[in-house]
Amino acid sequence: MAYSKSIAGSIPGAIASQDGSxxxxxxxxxxxxxxxxxxxxxxxxxxxxLHAQPDADAAHALAEEHALAQELIARLLALxxxxxxxxxSAACAASQAQA
Numbered sequence: 001m002a003y004s005k006s007i008a009g010s011i012p013g014a015i016a017s018q019d020g021s022x023x024x025x026x027x028x029x030x031x032x033x034x035x036x037x038x039x040x041x042x043x044x045x046x047x048x049x050l051h052a053q054p055d056a057d058a059a060h061a062l063a064e065e066h067a068l069a070q071e072l073i074a075r076l077l078a079l080x081x082x083x084x085x086x087x088x089s090a091a092c093a094a095s096q097a098q099a
Contacts, residue, residue: 027075029076029079032072032075032076032079033076035072036069036072036073036076039065039068039069039072040069042061042065043062043065043066043069046058046061046062046065047062050062
């Protein structure tokens, strides 16, 4: 399939291991968000391609990217609230340090 590279690249090094990165550690919130952004970009790109020129391979790739995005959203929602709070606290502290 022509679009499998875009899907495999959506979570750097983690598609083969759904629960973590290549070294076995779980994906961080930042890694999940980056992967979701990539998947979202791919969905938009493929949707535009399908609108301009209908293509069965692009339609299949779009469905796969959409499924990946849904999985990433579910994984982000499943993160403990403490993880999200600590990420927000760290971002706030970093922005205050720069000011």
